[in-house]
Amino acid sequence: MQLLQLLVFPGLTFFVWIAFAFEWLERKTAARMQGRVGPMIAGPFGLLQPVADFLKLASKEQIIPKHSEKFVLTWGPPLYFAAPAIGIIFIPVIGNESIIGHPLDLLFVLFVLAFSTLMASLLGYSAAGRYSTIAVGRLVVQYTSYEIPLILSVISPAILAGNLSLGGIVSAQSNYWFILSAPIGFAVFIIASLAELEKPPFDIPSAKTEIVGGWMTDFSGNALAYVKLTKNLSYVFLSALAVTLFLGGPNGPVLFHQIILQYVMNTIYFMVKLFSVGFLIFVVKTALARIRIDQAAELFWTILTPLSLAQLGLVILLR
């Protein structure tokens, strides 16, 4: 039963489909904001466009460049996919507890975030192309700048709940959401998520106009399919983390006595919040232009780190 939950609902399969839906929403939002219509013909309203992209890439030939590290390029993409795929099953969806809750799972989730960036830089370096090497350098600089504000902003809800497990943080939010007492933390988290996802204004490691495809330049076929899916899954993972930490997770305004109805309503509340956070990220991402790497480092070190520290102090006072 637990295995079925892990693999199907609310586990991996469920979140992979949400990842496809997220890409569809991202492309549609960008298109509508630019006065276009976006994907239209693959499925109703183009809903199956990301699925078509994935299947097409997976069915293509995979070219491994001559000077690259073949072992890493073959086995790296599935491992890269595993990072958010393992992290996401710790997110509570249908109730206050996730499928495999653990008293310290917040730490594990943070480790997963760091591991995903490590995998990305490893993959970029093993491809050994010129553009991917530049991109990895930028990725690492960006990582060192956004990681500290990200972790500081995650600590605030943990302190408010007095708990290091995601389930505990969700239960502590049954009366009020932590975004009310940690609004700056939420803002910093969203900005740092943009940097983690390499989206504008922090798409410096994958800047199309400067370094071709970033660290993904030399990927093709199956590897590219995995990498793209992983990026979408990370999108869902970070939005789900924001919902869990700041927006009350699956908690909703109405409580039901019937347990099945409660599960269904919790899932609906969670999805509504998840897609709202996703939509917020898409709008910000489409509206902004890219900044330089030194500007990004400056922004994170001189503005966002002190802000998240101030938030932390405020939260400790509030508690």
Place this chain on the structure above:
Amino acid sequence: MTLKDWARKKSIWVFDVNAASCNGCDIEILDAFTPRYDVERIGVVLVPSPRHADVLLVTGTVNAMMKDRLKTIYEQMSEPKYVVAVGACALGGGVYKGCYNVGHGVDKVIPVNLYIPGCPPRPEAIIFGILKLVTGEPPDPKEEE
């Protein structure tokens, strides 16, 4: 129609190479991505690297300097791959035909699947060509040889 064929028809990623063109054709290709035509409707995306692409759009006459580079780009693409020659220059030299310093068409260098004539072709023509390429089973020059 298998799932694979369906996916290949709905998702076409193109990479655009300017092989010594006057830039007119490239502007028309980019026109197809603007709000008025928006080829993302039919699943066409402009990708940054030839390794990601399914369709190579080549414009210009392919002169001696671009010849080897075009071949390298073609070899970097993964199968199944298609080449579309866009504009009169890419078809056979266009207005520069007979000049000593230009090439005479893309098909002298790499196999071409589809030709879109015009100087420059209208974005409608380019969209028609791409649609024809994925839905109308274009002739495969590699098999004919």
